Amino acid sequence: MTETAATIPPPAIVLVRPQLGENIGKAARAMLNFGLTDLRLVAPRDGWPNPAAGPAASGADVVLERARVFDTVADAVADCAHIYATTVRKRGVTKPVVTPEVAARQIHAEPGGSAILFGPERSGLETDDVAVARTIVTVPINAEFGSLNLAQAVILVAYEWSKHVALASPPEVELDPPAPQGELDGMIAQLDDMLEAANFFFPPARVPATKRTLRTLLTKPGWTSQEVRTLRGVLSALAGKKSPRG
Amino acid sequence: MTETAATIPPPAIVLVRPQLGENIGKAARAMLNFGLTDLRLVAPRDGWPNPAAGPAASGADVVLERARVFDTVADAVADCAHIYATTVRKRGVTKPVVTPEVAARQIHAEPGGSAILFGPERSGLETDDVAVARTIVTVPINAEFGSLNLAQAVILVAYEWSKHVALASPPEVELDPPAPQGELDGMIAQLDDMLEAANFFFPPARVPATKRTLRTLLTKPGWTSQEVRTLRGVLSALAGKKSPRG
Numbered sequence: 001m002t003e004t005a006a007t008i009p010p011p012a013i014v015l016v017r018p019q020l021g022e023n024i025g026k027a028a029r030a031m032l033n034f035g036l037t038d039l040r041l042v043a044p045r046d047g048w049p050n051p052a053a054g055p056a057a058s059g060a061d062v063v064l065e066r067a068r069v070f071d072t073v074a075d076a077v078a079d080c081a082h083i084y085a086t087t088v089r090k091r092g093v094t095k096p097v098v099t100p101e102v103a104a105r106q107i108h109a110e111p112g113g114s115a116i117l118f119g120p121e122r123s124g125l126e127t128d129d130v131a132v133a134r135t136i137v138t139v140p141i142n143a144e145f146g147s148l149n150l151a152q153a154v155i156l157v158a159y160e161w162s163k164h165v166a167l168a169s170p171p172e173v174e175l176d177p178p179a180p181q182g183e184l185d186g187m188i189a190q191l192d193d194m195l196e197a198a199n200f201f202f203p204p205a206r207v208p209a210t211k212r213t214l215r216t217l218l219t220k221p222g223w224t225s226q227e228v229r230t231l232r233g234v235l236s237a238l239a240g241k242k243s244p245r246g
Numbered sequence: 247m248t249e250t251a252a253t254i255p256p257p258a259i260v261l262v263r264p265q266l267g268e269n270i271g272k273a274a275r276a277m278l279n280f281g282l283t284d285l286r287l288v289a290p291r292d293g294w295p296n297p298a299a300g301p302a303a304s305g306a307d308v309v310l311e312r313a314r315v316f317d318t319v320a321d322a323v324a325d326c327a328h329i330y331a332t333t334v335r336k337r338g339v340t341k342p343v344v345t346p347e348v349a350a351r352q353i354h355a356e357p358g359g360s361a362i363l364f365g366p367e368r369s370g371l372e373t374d375d376v377a378v379a380r381t382i383v384t385v386p387i388n389a390e391f392g393s394l395n396l397a398q399a400v401i402l403v404a405y406e407w408s409k410h411v412a413l414a415s416p417p418e419v420e421l422d423p424p425a426p427q428g429e430l431d432g433m434i435a436q437l438d439d440m441l442e443a444a445n446f447f448f449p450p451a452r453v454p455a456t457k458r459t460l461r462t463l464l465t466k467p468g469w470t471s472q473e474v475r476t477l478r479g480v481l482s483a484l485a486g487k488k489s490p491r492g
Contacts, residue, residue: 034387
C-alpha cells in the first residue's frame with residue numbers, strides 16, 4: 001500500500017497451537033481491520049480448515065483462505081528475519097522486552113520480514129517457542145487484572161503496526177537483515193551435532209535447558225545470511241571438514 | 247493510583263443501548279485490563295443486570311457490579327466535562343475527529359471528567375447521541391474492511407488511555423551488559439588458535455581480513471560474561487578438552 005510496505009512486508013501473525021476455531025476467526029478479523037493478511041497456524045488443535053473460524057471472522061475470509069498451516073514454530077517462521085514472541089507476563093528470559101508500540105516501530109524500521117508469535121489460549125507460549133524469538137512483546141496491563149484474550153492481543157499489535165503504515169519513511173542505514181530463521185536453524189543444528197559428538201550435552205536432564213541457552217545466544221546477534229555462512233564455514237573447519245566458504 | 251489519576255479521573259465508558267449482555271461483559275473485561283472501572287449503560291436492550299454479562303467478563307466482576315444504568319445519554323454524562331463519541335467512519339459532522347491516541351492525550355491533559363460514548367453493536371451511535379459530544383473518536387482502520395466490534399473499540403480506547411498512566415508502565419527487564427572486551431578477546435583468541443590448528447586461515451594474504459570478519463561477527467551480539475563463558479565451554483568441547491563450564 002505504501003512504499004514502506006513494499007520493501008518491508010507486513011508482519012506474519014503466527015498462532016501457535018491455537019485451540020478454538022472461533023478464536024482463529026476473531027484473530028483474522030482483528031488482523032484485517034488493520035491491514036494484516038499473513039496468518040500462519042502452527043499445529044491448530046482441531047485441524048484446519050475449522051468450520052468455526054469463518055463465522056467468527058465476520059467477513060475476513062480472505063485471511064482465513066490464505067492461512068498456512070505448519071507443524072512447528074521453526075517451520076512457520078523459517079522465512080522471517082525478525083521473530084517476536086508475545087507473552088502476558090515477564091519471564092526469566094534474557095531477551096529484550098518491548099511494548100507493542102516499540103515492536104511496531106522496530107518492524108517498520110528493520111529490513112527483512114517479521115513474524116509475531118501468539119501462544120495457545122489458556123497457556124500462552126512455551127519456553128521453547130519463546131526461545132525462537134529475539135524479542136519479547138508484552139502489553140503493559142493492569143497488574144491486578146491481566147486477562148487479554150488471543151484476538152485482543154492480536155488486535156493491539158496489529159493496531160500499533162497500522163499506525164506507521166502511512167508514514168512510509170525508509171530506513172536510513174541500509175543494513176543487511178538477519179538471516180531467515182531457517183538458515184539460523186541450520187547452523188544451530190550443525191553445532192548441535194558437533195557438540196553431541198563431543199559429549200558436550202551432559203547430564204541428560206540438563207540437555208533441553210543447555211540447548212535453549214545456546215539457541216538464545218545464537219539468536220541474539222541477528223546475524224545476516226553472509227555471517228551465518230561464514231560461521232558454518234568455521235564450524236565445518238572445526239569439524240575437520242572442508243569449509244564450504246564461497 | 248497516580249497524581250494524574252487523582253486530579254483527572256479515568257474516563258467513563260458509556261455503552262449506549264447495548265444489545266447483548268455478553269458484549270457488556272467483554273467491554274468490562276477490556277476496561278479492567280487497562281485500569282478503567284467506570285462503566286455506564288444507557289437503556290440496555292435486555293435490562294440490567296444481565297446474566298450473560300458475568301461469564302463474558304472473565305473476572306472483571308467489579309466493573310459490572312459498579313455499573314450504573316441511565317435512561318438517556320444526557321443523564322449518563324451529566325457529571326462529565328468532556329464527551330467523546332466513537333464512530334467507525336467519519337460522518338458529516340462539524341466536530342473535531344481524533345484518533346484514540348489523541349483522545350487519550352487530551353483526556354489526560356484536560357481537567358474535568360471525560361466520558362466516551364460507544365453505540366449499539368449493529369448500528370453505532372445515532373446523530374442525536376453524537377450531538378452530545380464535543381469530539382469524535384475514530385479508529386483509523388482498513389478502508390476495505392472496517393469491522394471492529396464493541397469490545398474491540400473499547401479495548402483500543404482503554405489501551406491508549408492506559409499508556410499515560412503509571413500503572414501501565416512498560417515491563418523492565420534487567421539485561422546483563424556485554425562482557426568486558428578482555429573476556430571477548432580471550433574467546434576470540436581461543437577460537438583463532440583452534441582455527442589455526444584446523445587450517446582454516448588460508449590463503450595467508452587473506453588472514454587479516456578473515457580474522458577481522460570473525461571479530462566483527464563475534465562482537466555484534468554484545469554477549470554477556472555468562473554467555474562468553476558458555477561459548478568458551480562450547481569451544482573447549484569442540485576442541486576435545488574438558489569443558490570449563492561452571
